[in-house]
Amino acid sequence: MAKGDLARRDFLAAATAVAAAAAASAHAAGHESGGHEQHAHHHGGGNEELAQAASDCVTSGDACIAHCLAEFESGRTELAECALRATELTAACATLQKFAAMGSSHLPAFAAATAAVCKSCESACREHADDHPSCDACATACAACQRACDKVVTA
Numbered sequence: 001m002a003k004g005d006l007a008r009r010d011f012l013a014a015a016t017a018v019a020a021a022a023a024a025s026a027h028a029a030g031h032e033s034g035g036h037e038q039h040a041h042h043h044g045g046g047n048e049e050l051a052q053a054a055s056d057c058v059t060s061g062d063a064c065i066a067h068c069l070a071e072f073e074s075g076r077t078e079l080a081e082c083a084l085r086a087t088e089l090t091a092a093c094a095t096l097q098k099f100a101a102m103g104s105s106h107l108p109a110f111a112a113a114t115a116a117v118c119k120s121c122e123s124a125c126r127e128h129a130d131d132h133p134s135c136d137a138c139a140t141a142c143a144a145c146q147r148a149c150d151k152v153v154t155a
Contacts, residue, residue: 047100050111053148054097056141057118061090064125064138079135082128085121086138092117093145100152108153115149118142 068083096114099107122142129136 046103047107047152050107050145050148050152051097051100053141053145054093054100054114057093057138057145058090058097060134060138060141061086061093061121064134065090067132067134079128079132082124082135082138085117085124088117089121089138089142096145096149108155111149111152115146115153118146118149122146 064086065083068079071079092114099110122139125135125139129139
C-alpha cells in the first residue's frame with residue numbers, strides 16, 4: 001500500500017468519526033428534549049426563534065458534513081475546511097438550541113460565541129455554495145442563526 005493511500009485512509013477514517021460524533025450529538029439533542037419543545041413557553045423560558053435557527057443549522061450542517069464525506073471518498077478533499085467548520089457548527093448549535101429552549105442565563109454569552117462559529121462556517125461554505133447545494137443551504141442557515149444570535153446578544 002502506498003504511503004498516500006494510508007494517509008488518505010487515515011484522513012477518511014478521522015473525518016468519518018468526526019461526522020458520526022456530530023450526527024450522534026445532533027440526534028441526542030433532538031431526543032433529550034423529550035418532544036416537549038412546544039411547551040417551552042409554559043416553563044418561563046425559551047427563545048423559540050433562536051432554538052429553531054440553531055436546529056436548522058444542525059440539520060443543514062449534518063447534510064453538509066455528509067456531502068463532504070462523500071466527496072472525500074471520491075478523493076476530492078477541497079471541502080475539508082467546510083467539513084471542519086460544519087462539524088464545529090453542529091456541536092455549537094446543538095448546545096445553543098438547548099440553551100435557547102430552556103432560557104438559560106448563559107444564553108447571551110453562548111449566543112455570542114455561536115454567532116462567531118456561524119460566521120466562520122458560513123464563510124467556508126460560501127466558497128463552495130455555487131457548486132454544492134448542501135454548502136449553500138448550510139451557509140444560508142448559518143447566516144439566519146447568526147442574525148438570531150445577534151438579537152439575543154443585543155437584547
